[in-house]
Amino acid sequence: MPSKDKSLTASRFWQAMIPRLANPKGLAVDRWLMRWFNVSFMGRMFTRAGGYADRPHLILKTIHWKTGQIKSVVLPYVKDGNRYLVVGSHGGRAKDAVWCLNIRAHACSWICVNRQWSFAKATVLSGESRKEGFALVNADGGYSHYTKMTEGIRQLPVVAIQPNFKRSRPQEDTV
Template identity: 40%
Template sequence: MKLPSPPSQRDVFLKTLDVHQAIYEHSRGVLGHRLLMGMPTLLLRTTGRKTGLTRTTALVYAKDDRRYLVVGSNGGARRDPAWVLNLEADPAVEIQVGVRRMPSTATVARTDDPDYERMFALCNKANRGTFAKYRARTDRPLPIVILRPRTAG
């Protein structure tokens, strides 16, 4: 009897991310904000540009004054992640940081933004250098998404 081959390191990593997001969502943010190796993580809820359904993604973030910054790295893949395309189509999003849920507005910063490198450095530090590794893997410029919580009133 031939045993199945073990999962790849990438498959294990992706499954770990799925479990982390499930814990974050099902605990309503009580667990998950810093569950994955202690890195700050938020939940980003976008509206699917094709389906109109709410899509949730757990992302490492950097805080920049009152703004939250996330990177559309997609693991260094050739294409932007679907959530970036979704928020470009509809920038009204919701973020959840721990137990706090905040309606927010998303803006995509590209490499021509004069503040791009500073924001990238903040995000890369929050993600312990991983975004620089992803950037080295691809010719695609990694978008930085600026999330601005909307205040009531």
């Protein structure tokens, strides 16, 4: 549920900007900003459009389920102990995001949090652990709209990313 604080009210300007900037070029710029400045323009745009507080973001690099290529995505996260929780909302679409399919096929991944790379193991939560994880991630109601959009079609996947804290850059490793 959006906050009553005026600084966090939904903005029509940002709602209008989403279709113009949420394209491959805009996402590439967002990855670049995250990599070098630890700022997600797309994340801020979505939170401003929805009237929610900003969240920290990470870069997740996964191995594509079909081609084996390394793919990257910027995602908002909630820290839960020594792991990171992310949601595969895919904007409320009927199908899971490709990065979720990649994790189901290959749990090995890389994450960049605060400009620090590390190996990680990502798993899609199920059952009671999924309910607990979703409650943490959706504490501010940021995913309630997506839950309603996908009701009866699919359950939003909650992914736990467990870093192993060995620093490594994905492009330097062979997969």
